[in-house]
Amino acid sequence: KYSQEFTMRNQFDFGPKPSFKHWFPRHMGKGLIKMRRVLKNVDCIIEIHDARIPISGRNPGLQQALSSKPYLLLLNKIDLVQFTKQHVDAIFEFYREKNVENVIFTELLSAGQCHPSVHRIIPACVNLVQKSHRHDREGDMDINIMVVGIPNVGKSSLIKALRAGNLGRKGGPEVGRNPGHTRAVMNRVQVSSNPAVYLLDTPGIFEPHITDMHVGMKLALCNTVHDHVMGPSMVADYLLYTLNKHRDFTYTKYFNLPGPIDCSLTLLKHISNETNQFQTRAVQTGTGKVHVKIPDFDQAASVFLKAFREGKLGNFLLDDVLNFE
Incomplete structure (x- = not known):
């Protein structure tokens, strides 16, 4: 033994084979429809994924549905991963081949404070928006960013961390310890004042069909x-x-x-x-x-x-x- x-x-x-009848709950399909509906009011997309599975489990439908906007991928929870430079280079190379050029490794909190990686996120998004054509929002001075990803990877926690780090304010979307806490597209939350940046929280959405059991x-x-x-x-x-x-x-x-x-x-x-x-x-x-x-x-x-x-x-x-x- x-x-x-x-x-x-x-x-x-x-x-x-386990039953997957609860894999893609109804609110996920409704959430994706709502996300597409409000996309014209969005300037940039942040997708968050778990750094422990930097390649597995992402929902490719999210990027396909939202790719008309500047796109930033965050690989979160790096405090739970032991990376080597070879690992990081391989991940960057993988995403370059998938036409995902903007990738940041993040940890939201470190010793109770915002991790330095958090402070790179808003400048990166602002830079992407400034280099893009804001077809539906050319006259607007504020920036709206939609936060997407699969469940329980830190979407709501990111909004709270950015709000605390940039504005010194507590509050924001409620954070749950279990997956599926956010079940609807939420109202926008301000996370920066100069420039004025607002983030929109969304429900975690899986790929509808998972064929690889691993x-x-x-x-x-x-x-x-x-x-x-x-x-x-x-x-x-x-x-x-x-x-x-x-x-x-x-x-x-x-x-x-x-x-x-x-x-x-x-x-x-x-x-x-x-x-x-x-x-x-x-x-x-x-x-x-x-x-x-x-x-x-x-x-x-x-x-x-x-x-x-x-x-x-x-x-x-x-x-x-x-x-x-």
């Missing part, structure tokens, strides 16, 4: 998909497979394991014992019902996933950007 018996899987067995699992690991869509135990199993594949065994120290392990059920049972995650079940015996405690694997899986998402199990890329086809 542990280090002396450790044998790592060569591939992940997904089993029966991409779906990476999205789940980054908490852009509700865990119940895949099942928390399955997502936790994929996380364990991924950590072992990266030869990153930080989880063994964090959860007081004697060594690396490849069986997720054994791991989750151990976490249940360590964190007291149990559920009570009634069992019928010859003398009547007896209540017994059994490990709560879903709760243990949530503990495991939360540790990863907070960077406590190591920071690394989930995409193999050096060998991406």
